[in-house]
Amino acid sequence: MLTFALAVLFLIITPGPGVLSTAGVGSAYGFRAGLTYVTGLFIGANLVALAVISGLAAILLAEPVIRTLLMAASILYLLYLAARIALAGSRIAFIEARRAPGIGAGILLQAINPKAYAVNTTLMAGFPYAPGNLLFETASKLVIMNLNWIPIHLGWLWAGVALHRLNLTERAHRRINAAMAASMLAVVVLASVTALRTG
Numbered sequence: 801m802l803t804f805a806l807a808v809l810f811l812i813i814t815p816g817p818g819v820l821s822t823a824g825v826g827s828a829y830g831f832r833a834g835l836t837y838v839t840g841l842f843i844g845a846n847l848v849a850l851a852v853i854s855g856l857a858a859i860l861l862a863e864p865v866i867r868t869l870l871m872a873a874s875i876l877y878l879l880y881l882a883a884r885i886a887l888a889g890s891r892i893a894f895i896e897a898r899r900a901p902g903i904g905a906g907i908l909l910q911a912i913n914p915k916a917y918a919v920n921t922t923l924m925a926g927f928p929y930a931p932g933n934l935l936f937e938t939a940s941k942l943v944i945m946n947l948n949w950i951p952i953h954l955g956w957l958w959a960g961v962a963l964h965r966l967n968l969t970e971r972a973h974r975r976i977n978a979a980m981a982a983s984m985l986a987v988v989v990l991a992s993v994t995a996l997r998t999g
Contacts, residue, residue, distance in 0.1 A: 824980035826960025833900030840906020886981035
């Protein structure tokens with residue numbers, strides 16, 4: 801069980817779309833808006849976990865067309881979120897950048913986030929510690945995952961909010977937002993390269 805808990809910690813804490821967008825939303829829009837977004841991510845993460853546990857994710861992702869559509873949707877949505885973070889507070893009118901992404905945005909990101917499916921599949925299928933009691937193992941894994949997930953994402957949100965609260969110039973805030981967005985774009989590039997190699 802300890803090995804599983806450590807695996808959860810390392811798999812969730814590493815930068816991916818969820819934690820990077822959490823820090824970005826916190827930096828661009830502040831704590832309250834960030835907490836709303838994290839609530840959506842939390843709901844979405846658990847829905848993905850249930851899809852993996854039920855086998856629904858395996859059925860859907862076995863189909864190459866669905867897998868390709870999921871990857872394309874993920875990349876486009878990450879680009880959209882990166883743009884919203886980068887343009888937060890700007891006067892550029894082609895995208896609504898003044899309103900923070902909410903609960904629905906968090907759920908949607910997790911639903912199309914390839915890392916969420918990969919992490920949940922790895923954690924649920926691997927690291928068996930109660931093979932004689934599958935119900936206990938599955939339920940306890942969900943509890944352990946959530947006990948790690950919540951403080952990790954709140955930590956990333958706090959880091960983003962701490963940047964937001966610094967007495968920086970508007971130009972410096974724009975640069976920070978742009979750096980957060982660039983980090984998300986780097987994840988998009990890595991996801992695209994990985995998809996091309998495995999596809």
